[in-house]
Amino acid sequence: AQQIGSIQSETQNTVGAIERVTETISSINEIATAIASAVEEQGAATAEISGNVQQAAAGTNEVSSSIGIVRNTSQETGEAASNVQAGATELANEARNLDEQVKNFLDRLRNI
Template identity: 50%
Template structure:
């Protein structure tokens, strides 16, 4: 009889321990569930931010590629303009040669007119008409020389301006070429960053799915712990009832034995 009473007491103590353990487990699983839910929310936020960043990088990459394309076109246009200006320089040089030739001819004409004037003076009255023509030819030669001189000055100015334009276009072309190289480098870097961001986004999405699964599992565990707590409470109640029944049985047996001894 003592063994039954002792066993019921041990059962009650074990049930109490199980109940306390179940309560602590419930508290711990509740804390873990809250932390897991918060982690899942944070991961989702990171995933959304990563997707936005990937979208921004994609737009930046598109704009940089467009800038690189425009810079490449500008380089080609600068080269074409440089070639055109080079042709203009050659044309101005050829015009200068022609003007020099005209100037030489005008000088020779002037010299011939001077000689004709001298010969007309020697001829006296007979050469007077020829002298008038020679004088007019000389005046025309002088006008031609002055005109070609002015043209030569203009040609020199055009050549100087053209050379300046050539230098300016060359510098512009070199600058645009450097810009094109920089844009290409930036485009490559942005493309690599975009690929890395997409990989990060994929990993974060997988992590989000994992944390969501963990949260679901923790909820299931929490339900199990709650059920265990309920069961342990029932066990404790049964153990307490058994302990009470054991005590009553012990009392009844004691009274019965006392009655037997008295008889």
């Protein structure tokens, strides 16, 4: 009986930890989504700035080069945000899988 109580206690601790991991992953996913949205807005703003600067400073290679750098940086940031979001999604899937395994384990313990 004491061993079962110990197993139940550890199982509850594990479930609590999994819930916290799931919450953290959810928070990361929300943050990654916000970052991706901000990057998308930044990309749109950068494209608009690029068009205006090219019209205002036609023939100025230095300005054109700077805009290219900003665009590349925005694209890299967008790719990084997408990678973060993909990682968060993968972690969420893993957490759900782990949660399912713990539930199965608990079901087996209950049937003993």
